[in-house]
Amino acid sequence: MNSGALLVNAAIPLVVLAVAWLTPSLTSPTLPFGVRIPAARADAPVIAEQRKRYRWLVGMAGGALVALNVGLSATTHLVRPGVVPVLILAVFLAAFSRTRVAIAAAKRDEDWYRGLSQGVVTDTSLRTDPEPFPWLWSIPALLIVAGTVMTALVLYPSVPDRLAVHFNASGIPDHFATKSVGSVFFPVFVQAGVTATILVLAWFSFRARPELDPARPADSARRHRRFSVRAVISLLVLAACVDLSMLAGAWPIWHAGQKLSPVLVMLPILVGLALVVGVALRTGQGGSRLPAADGGVPEENTGVVRRDDDRYWRGAGSLYVNRADPALLVQKRSGFGWTFNFGNPRALLLLALIVGLPLALPLIVR
Incomplete structure (x- = not known):
């Protein structure tokens, strides 16, 4: 396989892996791994622990897949384009789902919303x-x-x-x-x-x-x-x-x-x-x-x-x-x-x- 094809075979899985690894950093602190939590629980130890485990799993498994893909692409034609990115996505989904379940369980068992006033709000100026x-x-x-x-x-x-x-x-x-x-x-x-x-x-x-x-x-x-x-x-x-x-x-x-x-x-x-x-x-x-x-000056918290x-x-x-x-x-x-x-x-x-x-x-x- 020529160097251009090898570069592409390496670049696409790396992009997928980078996005998977960075995903927890993109969302709000009150939505760790897609679980809605009160802002006061954003620093809960279970969230930091689960985030660390998620990144370790995605980084190790995804990195191994990228390295294997580059090695096989340089010596054989056994790996078809697109297979490794799909495998990395599978690792991401499995790790994300596992982490989400663990955080949701902690939220449920510790009743994080107990005694809190929940609500929704709208701003009509965003329409007018x-x-x-x-x-x-x-x-x-x-x-x-x-x-x-x-x-x-x-x-x-x-x-x-x-x-x-x-x-x-x-x-x-x-x-x-x-x-x-x-x-x-x-x-x-x-x-x-x-x-x-x-x-x-x-x-x-x-x-x-x-x-x-x-x-x-x-x-x-x-x-x-x-x-x-x-x-x-x-x-x-x-x-x-x-x-x-x-x-x-x-x-x-x-x-x-x-x-x-x-x-x-x-x-x-x-x-x-x-x-x-x-x-x-x-x-x-x-x-x-x-x-x-x-x-x-930040807006005053309504509670x-x-x-x-x-x-x-x-x-x-x-x-x-x-x-x-x-x-x-x-x-x-x-x-x-x-x-x-x-x-x-x-x-x-x-x-x-x-x-x-x-x-x-x-x-x-x-």
């Missing part, structure tokens, strides 16, 4: 005077798609009658198709689909219901505004990076005999993912890592804690199911960004449309 959607940040992705369209139009007459549409890990063509509008413009269709999907998700996420802290509602509303803008901008930049990768992958398709460079294809995506992770670490889920009052709503989160605390909630998307309880309300039929329809688009794209080249 919302932050403007950062449309300007979508321009780079749209320009790249437009540039790819123009390039495909110019090169179409010179594209060979039989063109490569798939490459192996070393960049060698291994699947071909007859020249047609569908096969030549397939990268453009993928770009347009990815860009449209991210734009739609970004817009719905930007308008998603905020998760405000009833203890300091005004401070958390300010955090939510900055979080939403930064998170959506990072998504729009990621869309441009994905489009650049698609353009790099399209070039050898349009030029017969050229090898695909795995490094050139993966580098923009890796840069985009690094930006998203950087924004997540600096901002925190829901703005939890941002200063509350922009350097001013009310967030409602214990663990019953609406299923699986490993990653699936939100609440039929009484009209929200399409809500903030994740682990990681960074938003997730669907699987109890809302409209949200399920939106998810079906998003999932169905990439599944339908391969039919274009047939």
